[in-house]
Amino acid sequence: MKLRIYLLLLALLPLACVEKDTEPLFTEVTITVQPPEGIEMVRFQATMVFENINTRQKVSTSDFINGRLEVRLLKGLYRLSINEGGGMTYYDAEGRHRFSEVVVDNTPMKFVADSNAATIDLIFKN
Numbered sequence: 001m002k003l004r005i006y007l008l009l010l011a012l013l014p015l016a017c018v019e020k021d022t023e024p025l026f027t028e029v030t031i032t033v034q035p036p037e038g039i040e041m042v043r044f045q046a047t048m049v050f051e052n053i054n055t056r057q058k059v060s061t062s063d064f065i066n067g068r069l070e071v072r073l074l075k076g077l078y079r080l081s082i083n084e085g086g087g088m089t090y091y092d093a094e095g096r097h098r099f100s101e102v103v104v105d106n107t108p109m110k111f112v113a114d115s116n117a118a119t120i121d122l123i124f125k126n
Helices: 002-017
Strands: 026-034 040-045 048-052 058-061 068-074 076-082 087-091 097-104 109-111 115-124
Touching: 048 068, 058 068, 068 076, 076 097
Parallel strands: 026 115
Antiparallel strands: 026 068, 040 087, 048 058, 048 076, 076 109, 087 097, 097 115
């Protein structure tokens, strides 16, 4: 009988020693776009592409609300870009209503915390 108890305890020992990794694999990212200085943004419409540099996986979304986007990504290092045709309607320094296609700096960004926030400067394409 004692032998059975010892064998049972011995069989359960590895289960007690296993450390569970509770570190989340995903992060909640909030991106806010910033127009160039002196420009009053009226509307921003574009598809933002997040490319994971390590896996080459791409996630794209156009769910911007008032120049702000929330997306769930796998933690990692990302290169951001805006698809062709994305842009903003704005008032220039003279108060004229205009539209311009925009791009963003593609310097890699690290999103490794459970939640991340970043402000991205928009650059006029022309």
